[in-house]
Amino acid sequence: MALLSIRNLSVEFSTAGGPFRAVDGVDVTVDKGDILAIVGESGSGKSVSMMALMGLLPWTARITADEMSFDGTDLRSLTARQRRQVIGRDIxxxxxxxxxxxxxxxxAGFQIKETLRQHLKLDRRARHARAIELMEMVGIPDPARRLNAFPHQLSGGMSQRVMIAMALACQPRLLIADEPTTALDVTIQAQIxxxxxxxQKSTGMALILITHDMGVVAETAQRVQVQYAGQKVEEQPVRALFETPHHPYTAALLAALPERATERRLPTIPGVVPGQFDRPEGCLFSPRCRFADDICRHRAPPVQPPALGIARCHYPLDTAATEAAR
Structure with missing residues (x-):
């Protein structure tokens, strides 16, 4: 049984201009000890999908799913009190x-200790000892003194380490890292x-890494899920995805990597991710896809079998076409 199983997740926001579907029929499966990367441009619904799982979206969001279970427990049926026993501790x-x-x-110390007080019911002395242990675990020097530091007294990298310590406080079985290296310099990114x-290796927890950096994906993840305009468009193991992407969007993302560039100017994907008022009738990527035809523009694409990366595409790329796309 999968640790996390989400089927047909949709998130719709009520806006002044009408409803807007930010997540459209997304599936997510994570096994114990798995490292899944979710990639895509801004506006692809990566963070919103996981915020829906955590129950952190505003009241304007309407969340539906055929399944949303964690270790066999149906998260949709839990009360708010029951959900708080899972979110923050196990997830x-x-x-x-x-x-x-x-x-x-x-x-920083108070915020770490508050997590321990809420979920583990530790006494004051035990909370203090555990907070120091966590700060040492994430590589914060002089942790006893840093416990008394306010966020404005910490650097960006140090603040990120405090966030990681808070997230790991209750030894979660699933950790979601939402672009954990954003706004950090390259050296600190590598350290984080x-x-x-x-x-992840020492605790055996599962990890979902949300990012738009394909280099981070190549170094960290085991599987990759590509999202575009709120839909999952491809999912493959890391090596297979980098060697043979089947969706044109995935191929275009990989072609834009500097190490794959064959010309002085990096290739780009024309246009932008569709929003509320410019969503195409057929394939959502068709206005930006150089392989698109009338079928793509007017008919929603099918989901291909696993041998073709579960690509949501009328014409999934084969090896020859992929090489041409690069």
Missing amino acids: SMIFQEPMTSLNPCFT LDLLQDL
């Missing part, structure tokens, strides 16, 4: 912006990614 999340996710009014990999 935890590192948010995208540590400088805005930490509360500026409280010290190495830290997450080491912690």
Whole structure:
């Protein structure tokens, strides 16, 4: 049985201009100890999908799913009190912006200890010892002193480490990392990614890594799920995806990597991800796809079998076409 199983997840927001579907029929499966990367441009519904799982979307969001289960427990049927016993303890999340996710009014130590108090019911002495242990685990020097630091007294990399310590406080079985290296310099990015990999190996937890950096995916993940305009368009093991992408969008993302460039100017994908008022009738990628024809523009594409990367495409790329796309 999969640790996390989500089937046909949709998230629709009520707006002044009418309903907007930010996530459209997405499936997510994560096994114990698995590392899944979810990639795509901004506006692809990556973060919204996981925020829906965590129950952190505003009241304007309408969430539907055929299945949303964690280790056999149906998350849709839980009360708010029951859900709080799972979220934050068994499922935890590192948010995208540590400088805005930490509360500026409280010290780093207080915020870590509050997680321990809420979920593990530890006494004051045990919370203090565990907070120091967590800060040492994530590589924060002089942890006893750093517990008394406020967020504005910490650097971006240090704040991110505090966020990771908070997320790991209750030894979660599933950790969601939402672009954990955003706004960090290259050296700190490498340190954070190495830290997450080491912690995943030492604890055996499953990891969902949300990113738009294909280089991070190649170094970290085991499987890759590509999302576009709220839909999952491809899913493959990392090596297979990099060697033989089957969806034109995936091939275009990989072609834009500097190490794959054959000309001085990097290739780009024309246009933008469709929004609320410009969603195409057929394939959502058709306005930007150089392989699109009238069928693509007017008919929703089928989902291909696993041998073709579960690609949501009328004409999934074969090896020869992929090489041409690069």
